[in-house]
Amino acid sequence: MPYVPLTWLADHTEVPAGTTAAALAAALVRVGLEEEAIKPPAVTGPLVVGRVLSVVREEQKNGKTISYCRVDVGPAHNDAPGEGAEPADVASRGIICGAHNFDAGDDVVVALPGAVLPGPFPIAARKTYGHVSDGMICSARELGLGQDHSGIIVLGQLLGADAVPAPGADAVALLGLGEEVLEINVTPDRGYCFAMRGVAREYSHSTGAAFTDHGLAENLPGGAVPAPTDDGFAVEVDDAGLDGAAGCDRFVTRIVRGIDPAAPSPAWMTERLTQAGMRPISLAVDVTNYVMLDLGQPLHAYDLATVHAPIVVRRATAGERLTTLDDVERRLDPEDLLITDSPRGRASRVLGLAGVMGGAETEVSPTTTDVLVEAAHFDPVSVARSARRHKLPSEAAKRFERGVDTALQAVAAQRVVDLLVEHGGGTADPAVSDLDTTTPPAPIVLDPTLPARLVGVDYPREQVLGILERIGCTVRPTAAGPTTAEDDGADDAVGTVVVTPPTWRPDLTVPADLVEEVARLSGYDAIPSVLPPAPAGRGLTPDQRRRRDVARALAEHGLVQVLSYPFVGDVHDRLGLPADDERRRVLRLVNPLAEDAPALRTSLLDSLLDVARRNVGRGAGELGVFEIGLVTRPAGVRSGPVPGVDRRPDADALAALDAAVPHQPRHLAAVLAGPLLPDGVWGGNRPVDWADAVETARVAARTVGVELAVRQGETAPWHPGRCAELVVGGEVLGHAGELHPHVTAALELPARTVAVELDLDALLAAVPGEPVQVTPVSTFPLAKEDVALVVDAAVPAEEVRAAVVAGAGELAEEVRLFDVYTGDQLGAGRRSLAFALRLRAPDRTLTAEETAAVRERIVAVAGERVGAVLRT
Incomplete structure (x- = not known):
């Protein structure tokens, strides 16, 4: 799920001062982006700037060397009363630290007792190594700013000596650790909201705030992207695609040379990556991840020294394998789309799984100075299948399978180049490659009255066309009529329009999609809940x-x-x-x-x-x-x-x-x-x-x-x-x-x-079609009669019972088998079945002669049907 820090969002749109994460969530939910959670600040409690006054290295019996430091943490915090306060020449606090990458005079980040660091890890004064440690000097990992735990943060190196405030200043605000971060839930059809650019656009739709699209070339620092050159890093696409369309329709490469391998990522970048749930790694990798989160275009950085032209995008062949960046060797499938090259004297080599994850062989290393930047557009279906096949739901795959803006690749690559030049000391190579076979979005013919007819809300023509233009569509009239009512001065202007969706909205393909956008941005809450009249039913069948x-x-x-x-x-x-x-x-x-x-x-x-x-x-x-x-x-x-x-x-x-x-x-x-x-x-x-x-x-x-x-x-x-x-x-x-x-x-x-x-x-x-006629209850007395019939043992009792019922006729209320007897008296293979009869007439009392006649009929019918004889 995407994370939205307010300070990062403000780079793209106007966010009023004092806006909270809850207010941001309320604004986004109005345009269909639901709140998943609000992440509280990473650090709570007193976290301040401290200046190291003295450092004493002490070797312990276990062989470990610790540093006992006196740290000036400002007048409001020095020499706090209670346990931990120790006399000193100047006001300060005593703190034990295991790192050694600092010295007296350095400015550091100090967590005072009462602070809670990520983990959660509460800080308290405690006695250790013979001293009272009245706080903690923090590393980047302890503050959640990265994985570096080799040494503590030296603010002069991180911010510059002139940018470090006086001891006692709030380090939470200084490092951006006190900011709430909103986590949102993005539906699969709105993949553009997996970037700050897309979320800011939706915030602008919801609130009317001014929006600056950093995905456009004119908004880059240079105002444009360089045109492709003949000497650009060669790229070929050798793929017919799964459905007749190539799995890659755009591939941009840029080169930056002379990067300082030791150059750190800027603090604001690592902070934002951490807020977004990503681990800072190195400058080249952090820059590509940052631009992906900012604009929505996945990118990849190769060590230029390990890649050989041309790069070929093709499908895998049987038996090929790839060790991905997570150090897992994977058996490739013929449907997998690959990034490959051809080193001299060697067969084609797999560099990465296109749109999913790069390979370990060409990854940026701590010694990399020249970087090849890739910004491509891959088929969403192909990426989704490969990601699921290899169980690799990478951040890149999440975006590609939902659809990436086909006009964004050159702009995103330029952003990466600019950041590497600015923060890594590199030089942008003039060679530019841009293989582009993309097709523009298909236009949609829309009747502006369709939203009102489908949603049931009266949306004026001007409102419908205005909303479509706000989301980035271009709207032009067809031969059937004007684009807006003002075009002919009529309030009831009619006629369809041709709507061309923006490149970042591949989900807009049919008129119903445009209707959904009109209803969404007009406000779902404006759609009344009107129950249809319930027609009179006929009840159960x-x-x-x-x-x-x-x-x-x-x-x-x-x-x-x-x-x-x-x-x-x-x-x-x-x-x-x-x-x-x-x-x-x-x-x-x-x-x-x-x-x-x-x-x-x-x-x-x-x-x-x-x-x-x-x-x-x-x-x-x-x-x-x-x-x-x-x-x-x-x-x-x-x-x-x-x-x-x-x-x-x-x-x-x-x-x-x-x-x-x-x-x-x-x-x-x-x-x-x-x-x-x-x-x-x-x-x-x-x-x-x-x-x-x-x-x-x-x-x-x-x-x-x-x-x-x-x-x-x-x-x-x-x-x-x-x-x-x-x-x-x-x-x-x-x-x-x-x-x-x-x-x-x-x-x-x-x-x-x-x-x-x-x-x-x-x-x-089999239920009779005619209604069942109710038989009146007879008030005349019941006559009981027992009949024992001897039949062959193979004759089923049910057949004998059916014969008894037929013989008794309408006078029989009940016929029940109550005894079965076999014995020498009956002979081998014979058995006696005794039935209890309940006889009643509807209009009279049965006489002894009538019950005897019933008995005789039963014996006759049973003898005729099943060969039964009366048992004597």
Whole structure:
């Protein structure tokens, strides 16, 4: 995130005195730059200028030599009362210091007791090495001004002898350590705000403050940039690009000779770099980093002695490697864009990863005197891919991948040259190279009434065109009409205009982008919040009501509804699905949330069984959970086109998109394990079995008025002998029963866990179209009858029950199997099924003759259908 010091911002725009970081944040948020944080001052408490009066070097027993100093820290601080004050010939403080790069008479920075340095590191008076050290003489690293910890700061060397104030002066203000710094959040489409130039421009838009664009050549100290010369450092681009466009369309080189390798970076520059979260390194590197943060153009400095012309920008070849500035050797990818050269007698050498990071072989060293400055423009997509491929989110890559001003390279390179000449004592070489194949931004035809129509706020034509010009666009009329209302004297002038975005705004490509700029700079707070009128609704659809009825009925049946993620992994092997089972055909996600769950479930049990496992593992002794959700069946699906966003897709495109959407039916599934009820004073309780799974399906079917038939079936993951098919109208809608022992073991579920899954959409489609007629409650007495039928042992009990129901006819209120008997009396392969009947007529009391007739019909129908005989 970019950091914005107020003093640095003031170089580009007028910042009123007394402006705080909070006020700056409020101004920037009005134009869409959100505050991330406000960094407090790096140093708090008393930090003053001190003059060393005397230095005594004392060698300690551990071999270390320390310096005991008497330091004049000003009348307000000398000889402070309390611990630490020691007598001296003149007023001063005694301080222990481990550095030796100073002597008596030098001016230094002293942190007095009560100061807090970065870390945080509080300062207090303490006794050490036989003396009381009443403060600390500070190095650059201790103050957060850089990484140099070899010696303390000597202000005469840093600022010049004439610029050092008297002892006791506030060193916080002197070194710029008391300034708050605003950290802002920049959206990806506004990469120009990764530079002080861009933030200052937005501050000017928000407050109306005067803005000076230091990214223009006319605002340079010389008023222009030198033209390219024939003897400039040769640069070639040998790249067709990933999408037909070259990965580099501009490459500027400049040379500065005779730089003093020992020349330090100026204090104001190191201060600003530190405030921006960057580590000062050396003058040449600091200058390139500073100009990047200031203008937004990433730059790179090479040791000229190690680079050989020509520089060639090309793609990597297989097997190439590069050791980057972070001392990591990287295997390059053929899509990586490289900066290379060709030393004599050697093959092409890789100098750096274009737009991401330079190589260690040609970096600026402590002995470098001649520097080659690179300022280039690279393809954002290419840089972004390389940065992510090599996990190198460098400061340069952050800017290139968001878009860099294509007109900035020569200006930024000149700024670097000027700073190296001024602070490094170098000489600018007249040779200039500027390979430029950039294209100007594409013009956009805009109807000035579009912002009002899209945003819903009345933006006058003059306001729209004025805002576009303020952000740097050029606006000219088309043949359709004038540019402004004043051009023809009419307040309601009409006609489109041609808007050409500035080079620093590559995000402005379509009219809607310009509308966003108008709304943003006019103020989002000026857009009213108007709720559209809510049309009268029709409530829930019949299927929605039925689904809710099913969920409520299952909850009342004792089950708990859950929601599970539809993403699954290799669960089908654990469920024992055959290799040719259609449920193994899954739709894989391009970017899954988890590597171990890359596919969409084809069955609710794929994810619901894992929910059951988690609950059992956490101590749920009585388990009953159900879920209603979508499953994905991708059979027959083919990939569809990706239509553009500039217009509504036509009917053929919509049809192709529909064909690419997989079938997603809504299923119902439930899992039960353990006892139906916990044990209590009423005694033990039976465990759930396959019949409870079947009854769960019947509860759902009865709730929506559908008659559900049950017959024996066999499919994974159920036990082959304890699985029932759930049938409606001859179509199998699902299965219920006991899970296979291998499945329960693989999923760590209790033995004999039961489950049910059915197609809820198909079940609801079978609901009768005509409204269900309510049967009046009969007030006549109930007649009970028991029938025991002997059938072949292979005949399913459900078929016998269906025959009993058919024989009983309309008089049967309930038919329930209550006993199964096998024995020698019945013969081998035979069993007796006893059914309890509840009979009632709506208009009369049934006589004994009528109940006997019902019994006879049942025996006759059962004998005809399943070969049953009455047990005697």
